[in-house]
Amino acid sequence: MIKISQRPRRLLRVLSLGLSSLLFFSSSLALAEPIAFTGAKVMPVSADPIDDGVLVIDDGRIVAVGAAAEVRIPRDAEIIDVSGQVIVPGFVDTHSHIGEPAGGDRSAPIQPEARVLDSLNVRDAGFRRALAGGLTTVHIMSGSGHLMSGQSIYVKLRDGNDVTSIAYKRDDGSVDGGMKMANGTNPRRDPPFPGTRAKSAALVRQKYIAAQEYMAKLEAAGDDDNKMPDRDLGMEALVEVLQGERIVHHHTHRHDDVMTVLRLQEEFGFRVVLHHVSEAHRVAEEIAAANAPVSLILIDSPGGKLEAQYTDLKSAPALENAGAKVSFHTDDYISDSRLYMRQAGLGVRAGMSPEFALRALTLAGAEMLDLGDRIGSLDVGKDADFVILSGDPTSVYTRVQETWVEGQKRFDIDDPDDRAVAEGGFGVLQPSVLTDFHGYGEGH
Amino acid sequence: MRMFRKGLAASICLFVTGGVLAQDIAVRGEKIYTAAGAVIENGVVVVRDGKIATVGSVDEVSVPAGIELLDAAVVTPGLIDAHTVVGMVGFLSQADDQDHLERSAAIQPDLRAIDAYNAREPLVEWLRGFGITTIHSGHGPGEIVSGQTLIAKTRGDTVAEAVIVPSLMVAATIGEGAVMSGNGGRNTPGTRAKVASMLRAELLNAQSYAEKIAAALDDDDKEPPPRDLKMDVLADVVAGDTPLLVTANRHNDIMTALRIAEEFGVDMILDGAAEAYLLLDEIQAAGVSVIVHPSMARASGERENLSFTTAAKLINAGIPTAFQSGYEGYVPKTRIVLYEAAITLAHGVTFDQALAAITIDAATILGIDDRVGSIEVGKDGDLALYDGDPFEYTSHAIGTVIGGELVSDTIK
Numbered sequence: 039m040i041k042i043s044q045r046p047r048r049l050l051r052v053l054s055l056g057l058s059s060l061l062f063f064s065s066s067l068a069l070a071e072p073i074a075f076t077g078a079k080v081m082p083v084s085a086d087p088i089d090d091g092v093l094v095i096d097d098g099r100i101v102a103v104g105a106a107a108e109v110r111i112p113r114d115a116e117i118i119d120v121s122g123q124v125i126v127p128g129f130v131d132t133h134s135h136i137g138e139p140a141g142g143d144r145s146a147p148i149q150p151e152a153r154v155l156d157s158l159n160v161r162d163a164g165f166r167r168a169l170a171g172g173l174t175t176v177h178i179m180s181g182s183g184h185l186m187s188g189q190s191i192y193v194k195l196r197d198g199n200d201v202t203s204i205a206y207k208r209d210d211g212s213v214d215g216g217m218k219m220a221n222g223t224n225p226r227r228d229p230p231f232p233g234t235r236a237k238s239a240a241l242v243r244q245k246y247i248a249a250q251e252y253m254a255k256l257e258a259a260g261d262d263d264n265k266m267p268d269r270d271l272g273m274e275a276l277v278e279v280l281q282g283e284r285i286v287h288h289h290t291h292r293h294d295d296v297m298t299v300l301r302l303q304e305e306f307g308f309r310v311v312l313h314h315v316s317e318a319h320r321v322a323e324e325i326a327a328a329n330a331p332v333s334l335i336l337i338d339s340p341g342g343k344l345e346a347q348y349t350d351l352k353s354a355p356a357l358e359n360a361g362a363k364v365s366f367h368t369d370d371y372i373s374d375s376r377l378y379m380r381q382a383g384l385g386v387r388a389g390m391s392p393e394f395a396l397r398a399l400t401l402a403g404a405e406m407l408d409l410g411d412r413i414g415s416l417d418v419g420k421d422a423d424f425v426i427l428s429g430d431p432t433s434v435y436t437r438v439q440e441t442w443v444e445g446q447k448r449f450d451i452d453d454p455d456d457r458a459v460a461e462g463g464f465g466v467l468q469p470s471v472l473t474d475f476h477g478y479g480e481g482h
Numbered sequence: 483m484r485m486f487r488k489g490l491a492a493s494i495c496l497f498v499t500g501g502v503l504a505q506d507i508a509v510r511g512e513k514i515y516t517a518a519g520a521v522i523e524n525g526v527v528v529v530r531d532g533k534i535a536t537v538g539s540v541d542e543v544s545v546p547a548g549i550e551l552l553d554a555a556v557v558t559p560g561l562i563d564a565h566t567v568v569g570m571v572g573f574l575s576q577a578d579d580q581d582h583l584e585r586s587a588a589i590q591p592d593l594r595a596i597d598a599y600n601a602r603e604p605l606v607e608w609l610r611g612f613g614i615t616t617i618h619s620g621h622g623p624g625e626i627v628s629g630q631t632l633i634a635k636t637r638g639d640t641v642a643e644a645v646i647v648p649s650l651m652v653a654a655t656i657g658e659g660a661v662m663s664g665n666g667g668r669n670t671p672g673t674r675a676k677v678a679s680m681l682r683a684e685l686l687n688a689q690s691y692a693e694k695i696a697a698a699l700d701d702d703d704k705e706p707p708p709r710d711l712k713m714d715v716l717a718d719v720v721a722g723d724t725p726l727l728v729t730a731n732r733h734n735d736i737m738t739a740l741r742i743a744e745e746f747g748v749d750m751i752l753d754g755a756a757e758a759y760l761l762l763d764e765i766q767a768a769g770v771s772v773i774v775h776p777s778m779a780r781a782s783g784e785r786e787n788l789s790f791t792t793a794a795k796l797i798n799a800g801i802p803t804a805f806q807s808g809y810e811g812y813v814p815k816t817r818i819v820l821y822e823a824a825i826t827l828a829h830g831v832t833f834d835q836a837l838a839a840i841t842i843d844a845a846t847i848l849g850i851d852d853r854v855g856s857i858e859v860g861k862d863g864d865l866a867l868y869d870g871d872p873f874e875y876t877s878h879a880i881g882t883v884i885g886g887e888l889v890s891d892t893i894k
Contacts, residue, residue: 338821339608341573342813371780372813376790377825383875432876434824461829463789464760467781 072096073445074111077121078426083401084415093125095422098444103416120426123439126396127415128174128423129378130403132333133287133313133367136164136375141180141188141218147231147238148245150279151271152188154180155213158201163459163467168375169195169449170460172425172438175206175404175413176375177367182220182289185232185242189275190287191215192407194423196443206409208283216311216407217279220289221298223345239298246306249276285309285408287333291316291345300328311406313367316349322360331363331406334398335372336384354398355389364394365403376460383432396431505886506530508545509865511557515834516857517842527557529863529886537857552881552888556872558837559857560615560864560884562844563819564773564804565727565753567622568605569634569644570598573815582622582809584629588660588671589684591652591719592711593629595620601634601644605816609807610636611894612820613866613879616646616845616854622809623655623729623753626671626681630715631727633850635864636882637889647850651727651751652719654681656742657735658784678738685746688716725749725849731756731775731784740768751847753806755796756788762799771802771847776817777825779808793839794830804844805836824873836873 073095080091082103092109094102102109111117140157142149158178168176179190191205192214198204206214221238225231232238252273259265267273278284286308288299296315303310312318313333318325325332334357340349357364366381368374373381382395390398404414413421422445429436438460441449449456458466507529514525516537526543528536536543545551572579581598584590599619600606609617620631631651638644654660660677671677691713698706707713718724728739731754743750750768752758754775758765765772774793781788796803807817823836831839845855853862863886870877882890 338814338818339573339605339816341575341605342810342815343575346813347574371782374778374781377778380825380875386876387878434873434875435827437828461789461791462781462787463791464757464787467786 070097072101072112072115074102074109074115074117075120075125075426076106076111076117077119078123078125080125080416081127081396081431082416083127083397084417091125093416093424095442095445098422098446100416100418100420100422102418120439124427124429124431124436125416126172126425126427126431127400128413128421128425128441128443129172129399130175130177130365130401130407130409130414131168131173131368131370131375131378132177132311132365132403132406133335134164134168134176134178134370134375135181136168136176136370137162137178137193139178139180139191142184142186145230147184147225147227147241148186149184149188149272150186150217150245150275152180154178154189154191154215155201155205158191158193160198160201160204164370164375165195166456166459167467168370169441169443170438170456171368171374171376171378172427172441172449173375173378174423174425174441174443174448175407175409177216177287177403177407179216179218179287182218182224183227185219185221185225185238186245187218187220189215189284190218192409194421194443195441195448196446197448206407214408216285216287217275218289219286219299222289222291222295223343224289235295235298239302242302243305246276246280246302246308249273249280250306253277253280279308280306282307282309285311285406287311287313289313291349293317293320295345296321297324300324300330303328303330314369315353316346318353318362319350319356320348322353322356322362325357326360326362331365331402332357333365333367333403333406334381334385335367335369336381336388337372351384351388353388354385354395358390358394363402363405364398365406366398367403379431379436379438380434383434386432392430392432399431505532505863506546507550507552507863507883507886507888509552509554509557509867509881509883510540510545511553511867512555514557514857515559515837517559517838518856518858525557527857527863527865529865529883532863532885532887534857534859534861534863536859550888552867552883554867554880555870556868556877557857558613558866558868558872559841559855560862560866560882561613561819561840562804562848562855563609563614563617563807563840564844564848565631565806565808566609566617566619566816567809568609568617568807568816569600569603569619570595570621571603571809571815572600573603573605573608575811575815582620582628583624584621585625588625588668588680589627590625590629590712591627591715593621594649595630595632596641596645596648599632599634599641599645601638601641606634606636606644607890609816609818610882610884611879611890611892612818613868613872613882614819615864615866615882615884616850618650618806618844618848620651621653623653623659626654626656626660626677627684627716628653628655633848635884637884637887646853649715649724650848651725652715653753654726654728656681656728656730656739657732659729659731674735674738678742682742682745684712684716685720685742685748688713688720689746692717692721719748720746722747722749725751727751727753727773729753731788733757733760735784736761737764740764740770743768743770754785754808756785756792759789759792759795762795762801765796766799766801771804772796773804773806773844773847776806776808777822777829778817790825790829793826794835797831797835797839802843802847803839804847805839820872820879821875824875827873833871833873
């Protein structure tokens with residue numbers, strides 16, 4: 039397999055990226071030379087592993103990937119010998135709570151207007167832990183203590199000084215993200231929160247009907263400003279959901295709660311990714327038939343709360359066998375971002391194929407965030423987001439050696455500061471807000 | 483003092499029948515890690531009447547005719563979880579079955595683990611499925627002295643069938659974990675200093691109690707003090723007969739623990755010890771063993787400075803070290819020592835060290851190495867069977883043997 043791209047049209051792309059990205063890329067432009075990684079086993083995910091592979095990146099993108107005998111390394115390329123190591127795509131965590139993501143407050147169970155964008159602390163140690171775990175893209179969301187706790191955000195772990203500089207952007211420049219929803223145990227509280235599952239569903243349906251009506255008014259108004267409904271921040275977000283622009287990311291554990299999500303999805307036509315899904319093994323066929331992707335977390339033991347009573351690793355192979363799409367997540371703080379790879383090991387333990395498990399760490403997650411055209415696999419033209427591992431991603435002996443984001447080395451085990459983060463120890467994880475987040479008592 | 487000894491002996495007798503459903507079994511392994519010497523390639527272990535009868539190469543050991551014979555790629559001693567609350571807490575985290583921590587008072591050494599341990603708790607079976615055959619369970623951290631601990635095998639339908647040591651240690655907490663933890667209207671202890679002073683005061687009371695009893699035994703004119711369940715237990719602690727299991731994570735709290743151990747001559751075992759890597763010399767000098775926090779414990783609160791390398795540093799400093807599943811209030815409800823040990827393999831711990839820390843070293847720290855922890859003739863016939871490297875998540879536990887009986891054959 040030979041994949042050598044045309045040299046990217048650098049200038050055009052930089053101009054289209056906007057000011058903050060321009061600042062970021064300016065340094066790499068100055069250095070601008072391709073880098074070729076040689077000698078490694080390359081696992082592109084989109085293709086079979088290559089034992090003696092070469093990965094060539096330039097200007098933040100992948101420009102070639104293939105077997106050593108077949109890839110022509112550019113003359114001006116810096117060559118980095120990574121013999122004996124394994125290169126995989128940057129990991130995509132489809133469900134995380136790093137960076138103090140707060141959504142709605144206690145005033146109401148449905149708050150689509152609340153944005154994680156407005157709460158994220160990019161200096162939180164969670165971002166450094168994530169890089170140490172090989173993560174390059176993280177879906178950060180608010181908790182599951184609401185039926186709808188607000189708008190989540192898709193984050194690229196580039197070096198950024200504020201939230202907008204690390205956020206994925208849509209084509210129109212707006213911040214990209216989903217809508218966090220939850221059913222089952224966690225959103226149940228005293229009024230105005232629901233007290234039963236039926237009430238939970240009724241509240242959600244009522245809200246979506248209101249959103250349909252709001253959308254109808256928008257459509258009826260057309261270009262006539264006089265007919266426009268008053269602006270409503272929550273409704274605007276829900277219109278994006280109804281139009282398929284904003285994906286619903288739905289916390290759900292029990293098999294009947296999963297079916298409730300699928301029923302509401304069918305009624306209102308939104309796009310949904312099912313998250314956690316402890317009892318996926320009981321409704322794997324139904325999930326696959328509904329074409330609903332699953333963002334899965336594999337947990338060491340059942341229980342901890344009622345709705346996780348029947349959680350079982352066998353959800354992983356059950357979903358694979360049923361033909362469902364599966365990604366993994368850390369749910370950090372539930373599991374530490376530095377240990378994300380173990381999800382793949384646990385999946386294989388339960389019977390998932392190693393290929394499907396690696397895809398679940400990478401490309402499958404990218405696709406669930408509508409980012410599959412940019413990240414998730416080692417393909418020419420995609421962002422140069424990749425991880426250099428000391429061995430197979432499913433082995434407990436394997437360590438993350440380096441994490442690269444858009445062609446920049448963001449984690450290096452040989453850097454003492456980075457190593458300290460990877461291992462933990464005195465003060466390196468401060469500021470850490472794990473305790474504070476837990477204090478919200480919203481559950482996950 | 484003599485009366486306590488008698489009392490303790492009696493309660494041990496009650497439990498000595500626990501777990502004796504003696505069986506014969508033989509297990510052949512491509513690799514047998516005995517935790518008592520070099521790995522045996524193509525070996526076999528024979529268990530007779532619940533005890534290990536022979537172990538060696540298949541060329542040297544003959545399997546008695548008619549005995550059940552199992553095969554595995556890897557055989558290890560039954561694993562030991564050196565500190566857990568499994569059996570004390572219901573796995574669904576419902577308020578009415580979380581019996582690891584009584585909040586009504588800060589110091590309650592009289593609370594016995596055997597009065598709460600539920601041998602049929604689903605997580606006991608869960609742990610057993612991974613090859614864990616012995617657990618040190620009981621009262622958890624969260625009060626200055628929360629109660630007693632026990633040693634159980636991960637089988638049996640009743641506490642009497644499961645438990646092999648009904649009262650092993652007294653669980654204590656030093657640091658933030660014991661501060662203002664009452665919730666029941668208590669406002670003390672409210673500081674670290676108060677935690678230490680309250681613990682010291684109670685240990686002084688226990689010394690005094692023991693002295694009065696000793697005096698009464700020596701002198702018929704002297705009355706012994708009225709029997710006090712709390713003091714009975716703490717008197718054993720200050721006598722050095724019952725170890726004090728002290729959960730302390732921050733460096734200052736670890737030092738407080740060591741200071742108190744020295745002051746009262748307490749046999750102390752450190753639990754958690756997130757910042758132990760700062761105090762290797764001090765811990766070593768104190769001769770204290772460490773049951774280190776779960777590798778995957780959350781780096782937050784008092785454990786925010788924990789490191790994946792702490793176990794390696796402790797072990798390589800020669801400090802006796804064991805792994806634990808710890809206490810979890812949410813998800814996952816219990817961790818698995820096999821998985822926790824595995825995480826350290828990429829952080830400086832060798833295969834043999836990791837295995838020792840969940841077998842023989844754990845047994846030695848807990849004082850039960852005469853019965854469990856290694857595959858040696860005369861020890862309990864507790865074995866764990868795997869289809870590959872036990873630590874790899876991609877391997878499986880395929881069988882668990884306790885006392886010569888196959889108690890789990892699920893593939894986990």
